[in-house]
Amino acid sequence: MVYQTRESFSKQSIFWGETMKKITLNVGGMHCGSCAMAVELVLKDKPGVKSAKVDYDAKKAEVEFDEAQVKVDDLKKEITKIGFTASE
């Protein structure tokens, strides 16, 4: 069955609550809104990332992720992989 039981759903929620982290990264090298969009997309694509919001004007990326699945360094790596810089 593809349906999730109520039990497994609540377990998952507890799990998320314990290991969820929200960080803001400084992103360098963006020169327009589509750069920001590209950064946002690679972050969102990363398993374990719950949400990603990149502010082009502020040059910052706000990422909510599950520390049990993905590390800050992995997120930074994804950003540098597509040609930008990332620092905490």
Ligand SMILES: [Cu+2]
């Ligand atoms: Cu651009």
